[in-house]
Amino acid sequence: MNATVTNDETPLMTKDLAALHTPAPPQEPLLQVRGVTLRYNTPEYLVTATYKVSFDLNRGDRLVLLGPSGCGKSTLLKAIGGHIRPAEGEILLHGKAITRPGTDRGMVFQEFDQLLPWKTALENIVFAIRNTRRTTRAEVVDEAGTLLKKVNLGGFEHSYPHSLSGGMKQRVAIARCLAVHSAIILMDEPFASLDALTRRKMQEDLLALWSESRFTMLFVTHSVEEALTLGSRVIILSSRPGQVSAEFDIDITAHNELSNPVLIRLRERISRILFKDAPEYSI
Amino acid sequence: MQAPSAQISLPGPAESSLNTGVPEPLPRTTKKLSATKRLFLISPVRKALLLAALAIFWQVYAEMLNNELVLPTFTSTVTAFLRSCLDGELTNNIFNSLKILCVAYSMGIVFAGLLTTLAVTTRIGTDLLELCTGMFNLLPAIALLPLALLWFGLGYASIIFVMVHSVIWPLSLNIYAGFTGVSPTLRMVGRGYGLSGPGFIFKILVPAAFPHILTGLKIGWAFSWRTLIAAELVFGTSSGGGGIGWFIFEKKNQLEIAELFSGLMAIIIIGVLVENFFFKTLENRTIQKWGMKL
Structure with a gap:
């Protein structure tokens, strides 16, 4: 059973839904991660971040990579972004190997300094669009303004990043990602540095954005709650070197309610898997 | 069962009812300062007063000394300054100095830009x-002047050579420090837009490193300005071509000490203007506005 939302009013959404319901021809997954081993150098060691990780990502998925700190999930995301080359295996997007960064993969980072500090919120989005597409400036400004309103930042168009709060900066970063119409949006713990209340609001808003435009999303987190809230699929990576230890489909509703008994049971299972190999600490 | 809140004693209405009667008038929280106190809180006002005090001290001391060849009075310096400005002698020299400064400074910026571009790409x-900054940054520009005179002879070329030397190393050092300090996240953002080569440098690295670049520009300006005056002065390098240094050199030879002082005054005024207006404005419009001040 798949995620269905019935109370659609906007024509955009119904169109998207129609596309969702027509039986799609058997197609290869949007992103294929095939036995990827990632290694990087520190001054003293050669660190193996992930070892032979494989998974697929389909169009419209909300795939969450869940794992303890240092399981190589961020490194994996950077590899998909094209910033790191796999030591072994391959990553295919549209069936073609990823060799370099590109506009078909938008990235939202955890760090607040991902916005260009010398550009206003609006100009940050305009810059993103103008570097990736050929359009007139007036059109781009219009589009950027609409996107800012979509992420609830109407009125902050001309604010510089330093005057925005952490949550607002992440909102701009998400809007900027949506602006370039990437095939996949890669999110590297974007809400990890936010306070609990803001994080919840951001998660809700992200889901609302997703049900509006159904982008494909790969989300990295170390929080079980966040994974269950946001994911339509969850992949659990073991700690270093990261390996896929379990995979779950969460096809309940578009907006997952954590109080759902199915999710509560799932959460317990995931916790057991995650903490099985965790070292024991004496308090 | 009692609610837990009942066990906590809170200042409730029962307590406040004890002190009944007319509420005591609150003391006034704000009181306007007197005009002189308010004036004295403004930093430029205090500095102007200090400047006036120094000028008076100079005037009184020079009057007591009564030797125009050692220390002309403040008033005679100011009149000499105005006179040489009005008859165009000083203004022409200032213009000549600034012209060389602009040429050498721009050349220094271009070379420093090329050098650092090379440094971040290969x-x-x-x-x-x-290697170069490590060696040449330690070499005072003016120490190269004899060599420059040997290679380029008397004239502007020699001055420009030593001035470019004075700009290029500190500026390169700062630009490079700025470039390497750009956060990996911002780099990934730029690469993610498919930027590389000059696009990446000018659209991401330069603005992101601008606080450091501005520092480099300031240091470069200060070095080149001092080098220029010194080079014009030593051996009278510009040899009649003009310049403030040459003006001072000449006035000393002619024993017109008030004019010599007015030349020094011009150097100070130009320095203040460039540092407090040009660079200050540039800073306010860029890194201050962007919240990137170091």
Whole structure:
């Protein structure tokens, strides 16, 4: 059973839904991660971040990579972004190997300094669009303004990043990602540095954005709650070197309610898997 | 069962009812300061007063000394300054100095830009930059003047050579420090837009490193300005071509000490203007506005 939302009013959404319901021809997954081993150098060691990780990502998925700190999930995301080359295996997007960064993969980072500090919120989005597409400036400004309103930042168009709060900066970063119409949006713990209340609001808003435009999303987190809230699929990576230890489909509703008994049971299972190999600490 | 809140004693209405009667008038929280106190809180006002005090001290001391060849009075310096400005002698020299400064400063910026571009794109370029700045940054520009005179002869070329030398190393050092300090996240954002080469440098690295670049520009300006005056002065390098240094050199030879002082005054005024207006404005419009001040 798949995620269905019935109370659609906007024509955009119904169109998207129609596309969702027509039986799609058997197609290869949007992103294929095939036995990827990632290694990087520190001054003293050669660190193996992930070892032979494989998974697929389909169009419209909300795939969450869940794992303890240092399981190589961020490194994996950077590899998909094209910033790191796999030591072994391959990553295919549209069936073609990823060799370099590109506009078909938008990235939202955890760090607040991902916005260009010398550009206003609006100009940050305009810059993103103008570097990736050929359009007139007036059109781009219009589009950027609409996107800012979509992420609830109407009125902050001309604010510089330093005057925005952490949550607002992440909102701009998400809007900027949506602006370039990437095939996949890669999110590297974007809400990890936010306070609990803001994080919840951001998660809700992200889901609302997703049900509006159904982008494909790969989300990295170390929080079980966040994974269950946001994911339509969850992949659990073991700690270093990261390996896929379990995979779950969460096809309940578009907006997952954590109080759902199915999710509560799932959460317990995931916790057991995650903490099985965790070292024991004496308090 | 009692609610837990009942066990906590809170200042409730029962307590406040004890002190009944007319509420005591609150003391006034704000009181306007007197005009002189308010004036004294403004930093430029205090500095102007200090400046006036120094000028009076100079005037009184020079009057007591009564020797125009050692220390002309403040008033005679100011009149000499105005006179030489009005008859165009000083203004022409200032104009000549600024012209050379602009040429050499721009050349220094271009070379420093090329050098650092090379340094961030190739490893051998990095080594070259580190090696060169490590050696030449320690070499005072004016020490190269004899060599410059040997190679280029008397005239502007020699001055420009030593001035470019004075700008290029500190500026390169700062630009490079700024470039390497750009956060990996911002780099990934730029690469993610498919930027590389000059696009990446000018759209991401330069603005992101601008606080450091501005520092480099300021240091470069200060070095080149001092070098220019010194080079014009030593041996009268510009040899009649003009310049403030040459003006001072000439006035000393002619024993017109008030004019010599007015030349020094011009150097100070130009320095203040460039540092407090040009660079200050540039800073306010860029890194201050962007919240990137170091």
